[in-house]
Amino acid sequence: MKILAIAAIGLTLGLSDLAAAEPVAGQAGQVFADLALDIAQVEVGAFIEVPFTLTDASGLPLTAASVTVSGGMAMHGHGLPTSPVVEDLGEGRYVIKGLKFSMGGDWQLRLTVTSGTVIDAVDFTFAL
Amino acid sequence: MMWPLAVALAVLCAGVHRAQAQTLDGADIMALAEGFVLTADSRPKPDPSNRLAGNPDAEALGEQLFFDPGLSADGATSCATCHVTDGAFVPNESRRAGAERAFRTVMPVAGAAYQTFFTWDGGKDSLWSQALVPLEHPDEHGFSRTEIAAYVLDQYGTSIAALEAGLAEQADLLRGLPPASPIGTLAQRQAWDALDPATRDRVDALFVLTGKAIAAYEAALPPPLSTWDRLVAEAEGDPGRMPQDVLRGFTVFTGTGRCSTCHSGPLFSDGDFHNTGVPAVEGQPVDMGRQATVGPLRRSPFNCLGPHSDAAKSDCADLTYISMAMERTLGTFRTPSLRGVSLRGPFAHAGQLPTLRAVIDHYVTAPLGPHGRMIGVDTMSELVPLTMTEQQKADLIAFLETL
Ligand SMILES: [Cu+2]
Numbered sequence: 009m010k011i012l013a014i015a016a017i018g019l020t021l022g023l024s025d026l027a028a029a030e031p032v033a034g035q036a037g038q039v040f041a042d043l044a045l046d047i048a049q050v051e052v053g054a055f056i057e058v059p060f061t062l063t064d065a066s067g068l069p070l071t072a073a074s075v076t077v078s079g080g081m082a083m084h085g086h087g088l089p090t091s092p093v094v095e096d097l098g099e100g101r102y103v104i105k106g107l108k109f110s111m112g113g114d115w116q117l118r119l120t121v122t123s124g125t126v127i128d129a130v131d132f133t134f135a136l
Numbered sequence: 137m138m139w140p141l142a143v144a145l146a147v148l149c150a151g152v153h154r155a156q157a158q159t160l161d162g163a164d165i166m167a168l169a170e171g172f173v174l175t176a177d178s179r180p181k182p183d184p185s186n187r188l189a190g191n192p193d194a195e196a197l198g199e200q201l202f203f204d205p206g207l208s209a210d211g212a213t214s215c216a217t218c219h220v221t222d223g224a225f226v227p228n229e230s231r232r233a234g235a236e237r238a239f240r241t242v243m244p245v246a247g248a249a250y251q252t253f254f255t256w257d258g259g260k261d262s263l264w265s266q267a268l269v270p271l272e273h274p275d276e277h278g279f280s281r282t283e284i285a286a287y288v289l290d291q292y293g294t295s296i297a298a299l300e301a302g303l304a305e306q307a308d309l310l311r312g313l314p315p316a317s318p319i320g321t322l323a324q325r326q327a328w329d330a331l332d333p334a335t336r337d338r339v340d341a342l343f344v345l346t347g348k349a350i351a352a353y354e355a356a357l358p359p360p361l362s363t364w365d366r367l368v369a370e371a372e373g374d375p376g377r378m379p380q381d382v383l384r385g386f387t388v389f390t391g392t393g394r395c396s397t398c399h400s401g402p403l404f405s406d407g408d409f410h411n412t413g414v415p416a417v418e419g420q421p422v423d424m425g426r427q428a429t430v431g432p433l434r435r436s437p438f439n440c441l442g443p444h445s446d447a448a449k450s451d452c453a454d455l456t457y458i459s460m461a462m463e464r465t466l467g468t469f470r471t472p473s474l475r476g477v478s479l480r481g482p483f484a485h486a487g488q489l490p491t492l493r494a495v496i497d498h499y500v501t502a503p504l505g506p507h508g509r510m511i512g513v514d515t516m517s518e519l520v521p522l523t524m525t526e527q528q529k530a531d532l533i534a535f536l537e538t539l
Contacts, residue, residue: 053407055453084397085518087464089408090457106457110408111400 031063034128038065039073039121041130050136052111055090058104059097062121069100073123077104079116079132094119112136162375165383166368168390173365174402174475180249180355185262185440185447188299188348189355197295198353201346207271207287209278215270215350219245225357227480229487238275239417241487247359247475250403252454256469256485258409259429261455262445263351265438268343272317280315280324282331285342296345303341310339344444359403359475363538385535388528393499394520395532404474404539411467413505413517414484414498422506423485427465430458467507467516478537492533500524 031040043060050056062070075094080087092107109115117132188194201207202215219242221228227242240256248254253261260266270276271284279287288296289307297304313335316327328336364382371377389395400406409426416422433455438444440452449456459465469485483489489498502519509515524532 052401055457081397084394085520086408086410087461088459089464090454091459091461092457106453108453110406111397113397 031061032130032132034121034130036128038126039063039070039123039128039130040065040067041119041121041132043117043132045132045134047134047136050109052109052136055106055108058107060102060104060119061100062102063100064126070121070123070126071098071100072096073102073121073126075102075122076120077107078118078120081111081113081115083114109136163373165387166371166373166375166378169368169386172386172396172402172404173368174359174361175365175369176361178358178402180247183249183262183264183351183355184451185445186264186348186351186355187446188345188352191299191352193295194299194349194352195356196353197292197299198349198351200292200295201288201350202353204291206291207277207279207284207346209283213277215245215267218242218270218276224479225360226476229482238273239420239423239486241482241485242480243472244359244476244480245354246357247403247473249355249357250359250407250473251405251470252407253409253470256472257426257429258470259426259433260436260438261433261440261452262438263354264344264347265436267347267350267354268438271343271346272319274321280320281317281328281339281343282310282313283315284346285339286310286313288342288346296342299349300341300345303338303345309335310342313339340444344438347438359473362475364535367538379534381531381534382538384528385531385533388524388532389535392524392528393496393522393532395499398471399474405471407471409464409468409470410518411505411507411516412469412498412519413467413503413507413515414469414486415488415503416506417486417488420486422467424467425465425485426468426470427462430460430465434458463510463514463516467505474536474539477539492536493529496524496529496532500529 031042033040040063041060042063043058045056045058062073062075064070073096077092077094078088088107089110090106090108092104095103095105097103114133114135117134119130121128121130183189205212205214205217207214218228218231219225225244225246227244229242243255249263253259254263254266260269271279272281286307289304289310293304293307313331314327315324316331316339317324318328319325320328331339367378367382375383389399396404398406398408398410411425433439436442440447440455441449445452477483478492481487481491483492483495489495499519500522502517502521504515505517507516
C-alpha cells in the first residue's frame with residue numbers, strides 16, 4: 009500500500025543529526041523547515057517530541073501556520089504508527105508531539121504547512 | 137541507533153528481492169541475529185495503568201484467578217481453558233472458534249506484556265482491561281459483573297482485603313444481587329441500571345481489581361526461551377556453529393522474505409497493525425480489524441485515560457496519539473509474535489491459514505485480500521509478491537520451528 013507518495017526531494021541524511029543540517033525547502037519553495045531531530049538519540053518504539061522552526065521564502069519566521077505531520081516507511085508500505093500533532097510555540101517555532109517509530113529502517117516524514125496564501129510540503133528522509 | 141539495527145537496515149533496504157546469504161558475511165549475519173534473541177533477564181516494559189503490576193501478592197491472586205473455573209457461568213471455564221495446553225502456555229483451540237466461541241484464533245499470553253495494544257485488532261490498551269472482556273463475554277466465561285464481584289469476594293476476600301483495604305468490607309451487600317452488567321443481556325442491563333450508583337462503583341472496583349490481579353500475573357509470565365535463543369547464544373558469533381538450514385531460513389526471513397519488516401525484534405513483532413490481505417472466513421462478513429475497535433477503545437471507561445486507570449495522562453501517549461486513519465486501521469491486525477509459533481495453529485486472526493507452509497505461500501502470492509484497493513490505486517494489503525524457491529521455503533520453516 010503506497011500511501012506515501014512522498015516525492016524523493018527530501019534530504020537523505022543517513023545516520024546523522026537533522027538538527028545540524030540546513031533548513032529543508034518545501035516542494036513549492038515557499039517554506040523552509042529546520043527540524044531539531046537527533047536521529048542518533050531516537051529509540052525505536054519510544055515517543056519523541058521534535059521542535060522545529062519554519063521560515064518563509066524571504067527567511068522570516070513563518071508564524072501561526074497550521075501544520076500537519078504524515079509519513080511512514082515507503083519501502084515497507086506502511087505509515088506512521090501514531091497520529092502526531094503539532095503545537096505552535098509562537099515566533100515561527102513549533103513542536104511535533106506524539107511521534108514514534110516502530111522499527112529501524114528508512115523513514116519519511118512530511119510537514120504540510122498552510123499559512124495564509126502559503127501552502128507547501130516539506131519532506132524529510134532518514135534512516136533509523 | 138544500536139548497530140544491529142543499522143545492519144538490519146542494510147539488509148532490508150539494499151536489495152530486498154535477492155537472497156542475502158551471499159552478500160552478508162558471517163559476522164554480520166550473527167550480529168543481525170542478536171537483535172532477535174531474548175535472554176533470561178529480558179523484561180517487558182512496566183504498565184503504569186496497573187498499580188498492582190509487579191506486586192507479588194497480586195501476582196499470586198492473579199494466578200489463582202487465571203486457573204479458577206469457578207469464575208464462569210458454567211463453572212467449567214477458566215482463562216487456562218483456552219490459554220493452556222498440557223500444562224504449557226500454548227493456545228488451546230479445543231473450544232472451537234465459530235462454533236463454541238467467537239471467530240478468532242487464541243493468542244499466547246506468555247510474553248503478551250511486551251505489547252502495547254492487545255488482541256488481534258488491538259481493541260484494548262492494557263492486559264487488565266483485556267482480561268475483563270472474556271469474563272463477561274457470553275461465549276467465554278459468561279459471567280456478569282455483579283456475579284464476578286460477589287464470587288471474588290467470597291473466594292478471595294482475604295487476599296483482596298490485603299491488596300485494597302475497604303474493598304472487601306460489607307461483602308454481604310453484594311451477595312444476592314441479580315446478574316447485572318452494563319454490557320450484558322437486556323435483563324442484565326436493566327438490572328444494572330436499577331442498582332444505586334454506589335453499588336455500581338463498588339462492583340466496578342472489584343471487577344477492575346480482578347482484571348488487574350490477573351494482568352499482574354500475566355505480565356510476570358515471560359515467553360519461554362526458545363531453541364533459537366539457545367542456538368544463537370551457543371554459536372557465540374560463529375555462523376558455522378548454527379544449523380545451516382536455520383541460518384539460511386533466517387536470511388530469508390530478514391532478506392528476500394521481508395518478514396522482519398513487520399516481525400521485528402526479540403518478540404518478532406513490531407507491535408503495530410498491518411493489513412496483510414488474509415482471506416475472509418467463508419460465510420462470515422469481512423473483518424474490519426482495527427477499524428472496528430479503535431473508536432470503542434478511545435471511549436472505553438477501562439482505557440489508559442479512564443477513571444479506573446492508575447496512569448498519569450502523560451503515560452497514555454499511545455492512546456492519546458492513536459491513529460484513526462483508514463489506511464492504518466482498515467483490515468489491519470497486530471503483527472503477532474512468532475515465539476512458539478510452531479506449537480500453535482491454525483494461523484492468522486481467524487485460523488484461515490492451516491499450516492506454516494500455507495502462511496508462507498500466502499506471503500509469496502500476496503493476494504489482494506478482502507479489503508481491496510483504496511480509491512482505485514493502492515491496495516489495502518501491504519504485501520508485495522515474493523519469489524521464493526522450494527529450498528528457501530523449507531529453510532524458512534526450519535527457522536520458524538526453532539522460535
Ligand atoms: Cu517498516
